[in-house]
Amino acid sequence: MQTLSDIALKIRRPKDWMHALHWVVEQNANYRASHKLRSMTDERLEDMGISREDADTAFYKRFALRDD
Numbered sequence: 001m002q003t004l005s006d007i008a009l010k011i012r013r014p015k016d017w018m019h020a021l022h023w024v025v026e027q028n029a030n031y032r033a034s035h036k037l038r039s040m041t042d043e044r045l046e047d048m049g050i051s052r053e054d055a056d057t058a059f060y061k062r063f064a065l066r067d068d
Contacts, residue, residue, distance in 0.1 A: 034058055 037045075037055045045055055 037050070037058060040048075040055065042052055045052060
């Protein structure tokens with residue numbers, strides 16, 4: 001099994017580092033947006049035209065946390 005430091009040693013060019021960093025930042029932003037949507041009250045979601053099921057589905061599908 002490769003460790004994070006083994007992988008980091010393989011990424012030598014600055015362009016590769018920036019690509020990896022961009023991916024991490026994008027994943028973090030997506031997680032935060034999905035988590036915020038999922039944590040909203042049912043009334044607030046209803047005001048936005050989103051059901052609780054839609055919010056849960058968006059969260060779980062994005063992070064593959066369901067066995068569907």
